[in-house]
Amino acid sequence: MIxxxxxxxxxxxxxxxxxxxxxxxxxxxxxxxxxNGAGKSTTLRMVLGLHAPSSGTVTVAGRVFGSLPRGLRHVGALLDAADVHGGLSAVGHLWALARGNRIPRSRVGEVLDEVGLSSVGKRRIGGFSLGMKQRLGIATALLGDPPVLLFDEPFNGLDPEGVLWVRGLFGRLAAEGRTVFVSSHLMSEMENTAEHLVVIGRGRLIADESLTAFSARSAGRRVVVRTPEAARLAGVLAAAGAVVTPSGEETLTVTGMGLERVGELAFEYSVPLRELSGHGASLEAAFMELTAASVEYLAGDRR
Structure with missing residues (x-):
């Protein structure tokens, strides 16, 4: 827990x-x-003791990270996949970290195998692609088999197979009871990976809730209704304040009104329904809407 x-x-x-x-x-x-500029990387660095807070506290399992002996056994992190010594081999890089944290040498081979780098373990990291460096960074985070894992932009440079693999890995780690904290600007990947969100803007908390609840806060929510009396129901809903758009002879798309209220009005006016379904906004749409006031840098901004 963090x-x-x-x-x-x-x-x-x-x-x-x-x-x-x-x-x-x-x-x-x-x-x-x-x-961008919201304070995500600074926050992760404070969790790891790389930056000292000006005030307030951050703890891992109730303790400040710097007080934990053999840190890789407690927290694994990928902050910058490119921040490795290019002259070292993957094996050499991992073994140096393992030795400093009293982790058995056998663990190096295990994590290289898990991330799919066993065949290139003796190659110099300087010749690795960005995707390979990302995999090595994930191997580094897993090295101490820690209960807490932090990942900053882990999907960068990965091909589609790699992205699918990372999604599955994070899900498995969470299912094992670990704390998995993932920072990313790729909304589509977060939508397919995260169950819960912490959203910040200009360093302040905007949301701390489930992915579903966050998406539902967007004005992009809509209700789809299918009825043989679409025209009559459209009039009823519009009179009650909804925005109604016909989407076919029997189908209406409703915004500005919740699913339950649409159903109540249909019942009240004896309108038969063949479909009544709610559709949340995409994570990207909700994110753009709810963080608009917190964007630090805007394209075309001439301040």
Whole structure:
């Protein structure tokens, strides 16, 4: 478990993280979202003790990360896949970390096999593609078999097979009861990977809730109704304040009104229904809508 309590980080007159309070729980994949400059990377670095908070606290399993002996046994992290010594082999890189954390040498071969790099383990990392470096970074995070895992942009550079593999890996790790915290700007991947979201903007918490609940907050929600009396129902719903768009002879798309209220009005006016279904907005649509006021950098902004 990762617990942030009023976590704040200032750089001179700039506040990168502002009173952030949330709990990242085990047993599920938690997505960490926010516009560029929102403070996501700074937050992850404070979790790992790489940056000291200006105020507030962040703990892992109730303790500050820096106080945990042999840190890779407690927390595994991928922050920057390119931040490795290109002259080392994958085996050499992992063995150096394993030795410093008293992890058995056999574990190096196990994680290389798990991420699909066994055949290139003795090659220099400098010759790796970005996707291979991502896999090596994931192997590094898994090396100590830790209960808490942090991943910053883990999908970058991966081919479709690699993306599917990472989705499955994160799901399996969460199912084992681990805490899995994943930061990414790829909304489609978060929609297919995360169960819970922590969303920040300008360093402040915007949402800490399930993926479903977050998407449902968007104005992009809609209700689809199919009825042989579409014209009459459209009039009823419009009079009650809904925005109704015909989508065929018998089908209406309704926005601005919830599914239950649409059903109640259809019942009240004795309109027979053949379909009544709710459709949430995509994660991307909800994210863009709910973080619009927190975007730091806008295309075409001439400030």
């Amino acid at each position: 617990e942030l309590d009023a976590l704040t980080k200032r750089y001179g007159g700039t506040t990168a993280v502002d009173g952030l309070t949330c709990t990242v729980r085990p047993g599920r994949v938690t997505g960490f979202l926010g516009p």
